[in-house]
Amino acid sequence: MDQRGRPDDVEPGETAPAPRKRTGGRSARVRAAVLTATLEQLIEYGIEGLTIGDVAARAGVAETTIYRRWGTRTALIAEAVTELAAVGNPVPDTGSLRADLQVLAEQISQLITRPGIARLLGTAIALSADPEVEAARRQFWNDRFDQSSQVVVRAIERGELADRTDPREVLETLSAPLYFRLLVGEKPIDDAFITRCIDSVLTLHGRA
Incomplete structure (x- = not known):
């Protein structure tokens, strides 16, 4: 390095190459590890048993890393559960309201019947008096509704609604019966039940 701060192999009048920008690969890996660890902790121990320290240890990162990125346990839980619901579940755009609702209903069914999810949902309801848990629950639902609302907006534009x-x-109207059957009912969510849920939506909201 010369007195002007140029690398030794850069001749006078030449410009040193710009330093490589970090691609964010490590950041993405840290995020994935933390969110995976959060979900595993939630499924195994419930919301009430989740701590930032346990998540950090499981993910192999420092607690400060989690606090710096997410700030609070609420934000961490909300993002982890939202990520679980979003991965592999893109908002459908089939060109038909019925077909879009079919895809959404199947996505919901597959999500809520995964191992440990029923327990997680039940715990979230039981602990709804906890402001932190309630905030995470509301953020999750708001995010999901905001994303899936595109299906309805497009149906309105097509004149179906x-x-x-x-x-x-x-x-x-579509999702409530699915969650009720999981948390309260004893029957499985089968194709016939999903079809009835879609029919109810179209009867209540569709144009004659």
């Missing part, structure tokens, strides 16, 4: 249709009401 009335202009003033509330996307959230449509999505609630």
Whole structure:
């Protein structure tokens, strides 16, 4: 390095090559490890048993890394569960409301019947008086409804739904029976049940 801060192999008048920018690969790996560890902790120990320290140890990162990136346990839980719901579940765009609802219902069914998810949902409801848990639950649902509302917006544009249709009401009509059957009912979520849920949506919200 010369007195002007140029590398020794750079001749006068030449410009030193710009330093390589970090691609963010390590950051992405850290995020994936932390979110995976969070989900594993949630499924094994529930929300009430999750601590930042345990997640950090499981992910092989420092607690400060988690606090610096997510700030609070609430934000960490919300992002982990949202990531679980989003991975492999893109918002459908088949060109038909019924077909889009079919895909959404199947995605919901596959998600909530995964091992440990029923326990996680039950714990979230039981601990709803906890402001931190309630905040995570609300953030998760708001994120999911915001993403899936595109299905309803496109159906309105195609004329399948009335202009003033509330996307959230449509999505609630579809998803509520699925969650009720998982948490309260004793019957499986089969194809016939999904079809009935879709028929209910179209009867209540579809145009005659």
